[in-house]
Amino acid sequence: MPDVPHLVKKLKSALVRGQVFIIPEDVVNRENLPSNEVSVVPIKDLLTFQEGMALKIAPHLSAAAIEPSHFDKMKVGLALNVFSKATSAGLKYMVQQENRPLSYLTTAWFLEQVDRWFDLMSSRHPITALSRLKMEEYQKAITVLQNIVHLFRxxxxxQKGGWKPVQTGVIMATTSMLAIQEEMLTQGHRYKTFLER
Structure with a gap:
């Protein structure tokens, strides 16, 4: 199964190198997104906007995440500071309070999706684990994972929009997790986490 933290680093690397992510039209319509484009521009704008603030909107977002050194590229934490609820919320604030383009909301949405996906894929605690003890929450989590597979397909x-290895990795990791959790939970396990033996 592909390494999930490595996939997050690869996604962040593609984004900060200026590669634009084009969301499929059916996803744009389903999620009611204002545009189909995800880019680093809104994130850089947020970083510049909060520079010098005592209370930052996205406190963990730093220049090291957007313009990483050779060693910074290897840090999963910096990638997760980009793909975070705080950064997503910061972009929404920029649109609502600072008159930034509505297109920023598409990037905010994408950051949240990757954040939720990472939480589910790297769960090490029963609270965030895939479990059928609360079926409504379980179904929501499964839907998130299925939607990620669809999104990355x-x-x-x-620019050229060709197939990237990170897409294969995300799809393989997610479909593997969906299959593993189904088998384990059907066998009677209460949770599927990476700590389970």
Whole structure:
């Protein structure tokens, strides 16, 4: 199964190198997104906007995440600071309070999706684990994972929009997790986490 933290780093690397992510049209319509484009521009704008603030909107977002050194590229934490609820909320604030383009909301949405996906894929605690003890929450989590598979099958990354290895990795990791959790929970396990033996 592909390494999930490595996939998040690859996604962040593609984004900060200026590659545009084009969201499939059916996803744009389903999620009621204002545009189909995800880019680093809104994130850079947020970083510049909150520079010098004592209380930052996205406190963990830093220049090291957007313009990483050779060693910074290897840090999963910096990638997760980009793909976070705080960064997504910061972009929404920029649109609502600072008159930034509505297109920023598409990037905010994408950051949230990757954040939720990472939480589910790397769960190490029963609270965030896949479990059928609360079926409503379980169904929501499964839907998130299925939607990620659909998203990455249709997403176009970069100018040419060719298929990227990170897409294969995300799809393989997610479909593997869906299959593993189904088998384990059907066998009677209460949770599927990476700590389960």
């Amino acid at each position: 249709g997403i176009k990354i970069g």
